[in-house]
Amino acid sequence: PQLANQIAAGEVVERPASVVKELIENSIDAGASRIDVDIERGGHKRIRLRDNGKGIAKDELELALSRHATSKISNLDDLESILSLGFRGEALASISSVSRLTLTSRPREQSEAWQAHCEGREMQVKLNPAAHPDGTTIDVADLFYNTPARRKFLRTEKTEFQHIEDVFKRIALSHPSITLNLTHNDKPVRRFPAVAQDNRSRRIAAVVGKKFIDNAIYTQVDYEGITLEAWLGNEQVLRSSSDCQFSFVNGRGMRDKLILHAIRQAYESAWGVIEQPAFVVFLSVSPRDVDVNVHPAKHEVRFQQSRLVHDFICKSVLDALIDTQG
Ligand code: ADP
Numbered sequence: 001p002q003l004a005n006q007i008a009a010g011e012v013v014e015r016p017a018s019v020v021k022e023l024i025e026n027s028i029d030a031g032a033s034r035i036d037v038d039i040e041r042g043g044h045k046r047i048r049l050r051d052n053g054k055g056i057a058k059d060e061l062e063l064a065l066s067r068h069a070t071s072k073i074s075n076l077d078d079l080e081s082i083l084s085l086g087f088r089g090e091a092l093a094s095i096s097s098v099s100r101l102t103l104t105s106r107p108r109e110q111s112e113a114w115q116a117h118c119e120g121r122e123m124q125v126k127l128n129p130a131a132h133p134d135g136t137t138i139d140v141a142d143l144f145y146n147t148p149a150r151r152k153f154l155r156t157e158k159t160e161f162q163h164i165e166d167v168f169k170r171i172a173l174s175h176p177s178i179t180l181n182l183t184h185n186d187k188p189v190r191r192f193p194a195v196a197q198d199n200r201s202r203r204i205a206a207v208v209g210k211k212f213i214d215n216a217i218y219t220q221v222d223y224e225g226i227t228l229e230a231w232l233g234n235e236q237v238l239r240s241s242s243d244c245q246f247s248f249v250n251g252r253g254m255r256d257k258l259i260l261h262a263i264r265q266a267y268e269s270a271w272g273v274i275e276q277p278a279f280v281v282f283l284s285v286s287p288r289d290v291d292v293n294v295h296p297a298k299h300e301v302r303f304q305q306s307r308l309v310h311d312f313i314c315k316s317v318l319d320a321l322i323d324t325q326g
Pocket residue numbers: 022026027030051053054055056063064065069070071072086087088089090091092093136
């Protein structure tokens with residue numbers, strides 16, 4: 001199965017940041033309230049994640065590492081309306097086919113922890129007893145050690161870590177009630193203590209900066225089942241560049257062209273040409289009106305009524321910007 005897994009890995013595992021994203025999403029799916037991510041050398045040497053989620057039972061460890069092991073889809077209707085973050089059932093198998101992966105876990109009801117190690121051509125899984133608190137640790141070492149062509153595409157340690165940080169910030173913004181900690185080469189880089197779900201602005205301040213949130217224009221608009229909640233950079237922080245553009249659709253971070261376009265158009269109409277407005281925007285639509293699986297890495301969406309969504313965002317943002325002027 002190694003080859004098939006490595007082919008799948010080509011889709012799922014583009015770079016260390018994609019591993020981090022898949023692992024964190026699994027922890028969120030498992031109900032974790034705390035996730036610690038430790039990175040070594042831009043993730044190329046090691047990515048280690050610990051969570052306090054529901055854990056994986058001993059006799060399911062091997063299954064978790066095999067392809068299409070997902071327990072998250074039970075029928076087609078589920079597929080259409082799924083809000084659970086991951087559902088393709090190939091992330092762990094893919095990652096383990098291009099790294100040395102160790103999975104250690106203890107569900108609350110299991111008296112001892114077990115560890116599964118997966119490496120080599122046959123993807124043989126070895127199980128050993130281990131010591132571990134409730135929850136799961138996944139250790140991904142030597143990413144792409146057996147796929148030199150992929151390894152060649154890795155950028156510098158600094159660049160790869162920036163991608164990881166970006167993924168981390170996006171997840172932190174969409175999950176304020178989860179405590180998230182990130183270290184790089186043993187140094188704490190990001191610490192996001194849990195905040196109440198209704199205190200999103202506090203998490204935004206932690207992730208994007210207090211200056212942004214203090215000056216941001218806030219708006220919330222509902223229209224025919226679409227909801228927009230937005231923090232919009234005002235003129236003082238407008239030049240803060242594209243690394244402060246965060247959009248989410250139904251809780252997932254998206255780098256969506258349509259959303260970006262709608263927001264820029266609104267800024268342009270309100271205040272003239274603006275290159276890179278800063279914003280944090282949450283959009284909720286009915287899951288049936290949106291296809292999140294356009295790309296396997298899930299950065300893109302396709303709206304059923306894209307024109308409507310575009311114009312709704314544009315108008316809502318424009319109204320908020322003009323209101324502030326007046
Ligand atoms: P998917 O998330 O699409 O189901 P993955 O390959 O990402 O597929 O994970 C395989 C399975 O392993 C999951 O369905 C889940 O049952 C289990 N799993 C993975 N990570 C965790 C975790 N951190 N805590 C609990 N279970 C996990």
